[in-house]
Amino acid sequence: MGTRTAWVLHVDLDQFVAAVELLRRPELAGRPVVVGGRGDPTERAVVSTASYEARAFGVRSGMPLKIAARKLPDAVFLPVDAHAYEAASEEVMTALRTLGAVVEVLGWDEAFLGAETDDPEGLARRAQEVVLDATRLHCSVGIGDTKVRAKIATGFGKPAGVFRLTAENWFDVMGDRATIELWGVGTKVSRRLAGLGVRTVRELAEAPVETLVAEFGPRMGVWYRDLGQGLGPTTVDDSPWVPRGHSRETTFQQNLTSRDEVRAAVDVLTRQVLEDVAADGRAVLRIGLKVRYAPFITKVMSRKLPGPTREGDVVVAAALALADELEDREVRLLGVRAEMVMPDEADRGERTPVRGRI
DNA sequence: TCTGGGGTCCTAGGACCC
DNA sequence: TCTGGGGTCCTAGGACCC
Numbered sequence: 001m002g003t004r005t006a007w008v009l010h011v012d013l014d015q016f017v018a019a020v021e022l023l024r025r026p027e028l029a030g031r032p033v034v035v036g037g038r039g040d041p042t043e044r045a046v047v048s049t050a051s052y053e054a055r056a057f058g059v060r061s062g063m064p065l066k067i068a069a070r071k072l073p074d075a076v077f078l079p080v081d082a083h084a085y086e087a088a089s090e091e092v093m094t095a096l097r098t099l100g101a102v103v104e105v106l107g108w109d110e111a112f113l114g115a116e117t118d119d120p121e122g123l124a125r126r127a128q129e130v131v132l133d134a135t136r137l138h139c140s141v142g143i144g145d146t147k148v149r150a151k152i153a154t155g156f157g158k159p160a161g162v163f164r165l166t167a168e169n170w171f172d173v174m175g176d177r178a179t180i181e182l183w184g185v186g187t188k189v190s191r192r193l194a195g196l197g198v199r200t201v202r203e204l205a206e207a208p209v210e211t212l213v214a215e216f217g218p219r220m221g222v223w224y225r226d227l228g229q230g231l232g233p234t235t236v237d238d239s240p241w242v243p244r245g246h247s248r249e250t251t252f253q254q255n256l257t258s259r260d261e262v263r264a265a266v267d268v269l270t271r272q273v274l275e276d277v278a279a280d281g282r283a284v285l286r287i288g289l290k291v292r293y294a295p296f297i298t299k300v301m302s303r304k305l306p307g308p309t310r311e312g313d314v315v316v317a318a319a320l321a322l323a324d325e326l327e328d329r330e331v332r333l334l335g336v337r338a339e340m341v342m343p344d345e346a347d348r349g350e351r352t353p354v355r356g357r358i
Numbered sequence: 359t360c361t362g363g364g365g366t367c368c369t370a371g372g373a374c375c376c
Numbered sequence: 377t378c379t380g381g382g383g384t385c386c387t388a389g390g391a392c393c394c
Contacts, residue, residue: 037362046362048394061394064360080362107365107394186392217369220391249363296361300389335363365393373386 007120008236009113010142010150011096011127014159016109017049019137020088021078032075034059034068039079041069044251044332048080052159085109088135095134099126102236112147114236124162148232151183170230175202182227189216189224204228242343246276247288249335255294256331263323269336270319274312282340283308284315289322290335298333301325308341 013019017035022028032054037045047068050059057072068075089108096103101115101123117123124141131139142153143164152174153165165173174181179201180190193199196215198207205228213221226232248269256262266289277284288302301322309315319336 044361046360048362062361064362067359067361070359110394184392188391220368223368244366247364251362302387304386333362337365363394367391369390370388371386372388373384375383375385376381 004116004118006114006116006145006234007123008144008147008150008234009101009115009120009124009127010144010147010154011111011113011131011139012142012154012158013092013109013131013137013139015049015051016088016137017080017085018051018054020085021081022051023136024084028076032057032059032072033078034065034072034075035078035080036065036068037080039077041065041077044253088137091135092131092137092139095130096127098130099123102238104236104238105241112150112236120164121162128160128162144230146230146232146234147236148183148227149230152181152230165230167230171202171205174230175200175205177201179204179228184227185224192216193224201228243280243340244342245337245339246273247290247335247337248272248276249290249333251292251333252331256334259328262326262331262334263320265331265334266319266323266336267316269334270316271312273336273338274315277338277340278310280340282343283310284338285341286339287315287318287322288335288337288339289319289326290333290337291326291331292333293327294330294332299326302337302339 018033021033021035030053033051034047034054035049036047037043043065045065047059047061047063047065049061054072054075059068059072065077085108093103093105093111096111096113099113101113104112106112113127115123120143124143127141128139131137138160140154140157140160141162142150142157143162144150144153145166149165149170153163157163178190178199179185179193180187182201192215193204196207196211198204204224207225209222209225212225215221216224250265250269256265284305285308286302286304288300291299303318303322305314305318315338
């Protein structure tokens, strides 16, 4: 008899966006498929997902479509169809909820499962089966004793596999790898760590916490040291997600060159954001503007409103006031963000300083 | 070579108050 | 005239994730 232990599983759909497209275009199976922007590789846009056939030619998500087309002119370029992926995602999550585990949705194509079981591999295989049966989509599953380990384990299971990463094999698997392979360490932090002489996961795990706190602050310093050991949150939480804000942004195919163009665009974006805000019924606390000047300078500004408001005109006026503070330069991207009053600001619980939705 | 659009959370530093 | 600590709030910016 095995012992029932608390496990974290991380489920990640394989090439999700490309896979959804392939389901409704079976004739494209086996061909390199690149999904991004409006599907026009001459436009300013980036790759959302490349099929495995396209990845073999070096096409990666986040890559400009123009570069992808240069690497792979014969690829099939498809527009992003967010509604189709949302619908498929709903089916995936519904299937996962039949397993009797706690399901914490991370995004379109990812979820944590929390369960007490003596056979986590069996649960992982059942997760793959129910998802495949419901959607004809394949997924990989990571098994861990913390969220971080489960999440990282998934990468070793791809495609369509299962991998277990726990305290037992953490250093064997991860110890000699670069810190950037950790979830939550990107280029900037890995470079700063290298400046401290910390290059591998093992070196991070063994680094004095005071050094890390001095470099990154009280929360992040401790967080990074724990990350080196694979430690972190273990609780899978299925409580409904409450967004902290809504934003809309647009990259212009031709840069905006005049004040009037910028003001008009801010007006349009702000009204779009207000529609999203109206849909969830809360009031706006703060308004923000994100601007990308040509070639690639990003500026973010934000202002707290005099009080929480549902009056669209007040919000638009505040956004336009921010726009008037912008430099007189060519604008290639504009974004507007509204932050909202949280239902119970005091009771947000322990946050996990891994960026993005967790 | 040329970099989307949607998010979240953390930190530094200034303003202001006691 | 020159000067504490401590706290909170706000803005701006940084970093990362899918």
